[in-house]
Amino acid sequence: MAEPLLEVRNLSVTFHTARGPVEAVRNVSWQVAPGEVLAILGESGSGKSVSASAVMDLIDCPPGEITSGEIIYRGRDLLKLSADERREINGKRIAMIFQDPLSHLNPVYTVGWQIEEALTTHGTPKDKARVETISLLDKVGIPNPEASARKYPHQFSGGQRQRLMIAMALALRPDVLIADEPTTALDVTVQAQILALLEQLQHETGMALLIITHDLGVVAEIADRVVVMNAGEIVEQGTAAEVYANPQHPYTKRLIGAAPGKGAIHDDPPTTEPILLLQNVCKKYGEFEALKGCSFELCEGETLAIVGESGSGKSTTARVLLRLEEPTSGRAMYHGRDLFALTPRELFEMRRDIQMVFQDPTQSLNPRMTVYQIISEAWAIHPEILPKARWRERVAELLGQVGLKPEHAHRYPHQFSGGQRQRIAIARALALEPRVIVCDEAVSALDVQVQAQVIELLDKLKDEFGLSYIFIAHDLPVVRDFADRVIVMQKGQIVEQGPVRDIFENPRETYTRNLLAASLDPDPEVQARRRAERLSKEVA
């Protein structure tokens, strides 16, 4: 192996929080060589980003403090350099891109200005920087580089913004590029493009690439070596293929075991009557058509997944169905009645039957209400369900059903982890004894292991209570494991629907095929095969 270019040795960082010092990482060591791709893999709170922040001098002190360790770059310990010397290296020798490029680009300056600044900060003359900026924009695949340079970040799409970040980071041809969750908020097809761009640029420049991610698929797609972190410590490292095929540490084994997309496909969709029938549903926002005539049905006891990229209209479908927003036209037949034509009184009663679980339980649960209040509020609104005397008992029962404890009833949402909060949200939905639950990206924000647990819970509850789910997701492997039937949406229209096995193994439409091809498999071997196919297609 080549000489390491950047090496972190025995790094420990402590954060001083209101509740006292927390050791975010302990004795972390890794290294990356020129031309190599190293991935740091970990779940939220594992401390996977901390060492990269330390490399970039982005840890605020206080509250963060590097208590021990060295960061060796080209033979010098970065931690012993002055702030000015660190700034010389930042952006010029070691550059970084982040998750969520929209908030990481300054909203009030043109993107051209921001890329030029990366150059001029390190001494490039202004006129030269301008020319260089245009060619960089061209290189990362931004159309109309000259005109685009004069635009502002909000005028680009999510994928383009990440391209802009990459252009900015690569302006001075750094030796090391650190990418912190670079594709996490992006659609799968865009994710594939960004990863391909990073790889291509790395081949051209020979830089070292450090990718921080929670996604085994990203590791499988791009990484040579992987460092697995848990609770602030490195538990395992090795080549990506080695670690996946033969994990040593129990944590890694659990992580790989929880990766979705490997379970049994549901082959026995319930052969029941449809309970919900959507006909030609349209939704316009001004001129923009979010839904262009969608029709589908949901059978009793079925899990129907709606997949699609951002802007495909999948969430709009859910919101319209629940009458959180009014449809422009169409019908939604439920037990012989049109949900869209109900009077307010009828709608109020109907709301009991169709409940929703949202993506982010931190936002969808009222932070000032206890779990007991959150769940029992349903019965205050619909008193016919349960007499007040039985509320306490029933809350405890519901909490038990979602895998929480009765004593949790008197805590507040912030006292729970993300996965527990989503369980509370599910218990809240169940309190109304609904027939249908709409899960809008209900597991997207969760770590894979928690995701697997929540999916398992949903599956169990379905059988227990005879529920039907509409499961909206962008994550195809999760859908593959969980759904009975799949609807694929694009630009407000349904492009394909069918049983889950047909969609995943025998997709008819090009769009579905592209979507599946772009989704990442946690197995590096599978990913290598897909890449070979992709490349051969590109050549042909």
Place this chain on the structure above:
Amino acid sequence: MKKFLFKRAISSAISLLLLIVAVFFLSRLTGDPTDLYLPVDASQEARDNFRAINGLDQPLIVQFGRYVWDVLHLDFGDSIRRARPALEVVIEAFAWTLQLALITMFLVSLAAIILGSLAAFKVGGFFDRIATFFSLIGAAAPDFWVAIVAIVIFSLGLGWLPTSGTGTPLHWILPIAVLFIRPFGLILQVVRGSMINALSSAYVKTARAKGVTPKKQVFVHALRNGMLPVITVIGDQAAGMLNGAVIVETIFGFPGVGKLMIDSILQRDFSVILAAIMVTAIAIFLMNILIDLAYAALDPRIRY
């Protein structure tokens, strides 16, 4: 943007019209001007004469119609006390207030933005302590008291500065200094809060990763974003000052529109009151447009 300005102009015109109506009826509620202008023992004949000259003998609705017509022609009538066109009197006074307000607000904004930004850059640091001190003073010190104490110390005690009036640059120092305190404390707090927010934002992190110097992180990357809420408060404070810094102008005998208004109210000089209200209302309307334009200049998301 043009469409926005047009809409803004229309809605402001409507507000001005409503204001014209309100001013007329409210001012008539305070009593018959004849009682005030003429001596208590004036003859009935003299009273009728006065009424006839000033049109006060007409039915209210006719008075109102004439009033609206005149106002729309920018004719507010003559100041009864000064025997000059009211508008002229008001514009003269307003020019003084405008200068006072512009100079004060310029100094306040500059000082608050610089000190607030420095305070935000290092929370709990040296500048932050200074900022906290001034904010407390600004919130706690009533300006009439500060004005009087300042006169006692700097004019009467040390004899450095004149007590009142205008004429030399020295005359401006005390009014500006006293007017400075309250908005400075307030705007300082807003700048500090807004800059703490901006400095902890993701784009400043990007700037740091690019190797941008701390000075530029604060004054280039964070400041322009942090200014948006600040502009609103600056505009609000400036509007207050344009309305006439009544107390300060009165104490320092400053011939501004605030003092003029108080005097005119006490003298029931309706034409002047009316002209003053209209002039300040238009000034505030123009300033709101300036604030909107400043917003658009600072934030491209509003422009596009």
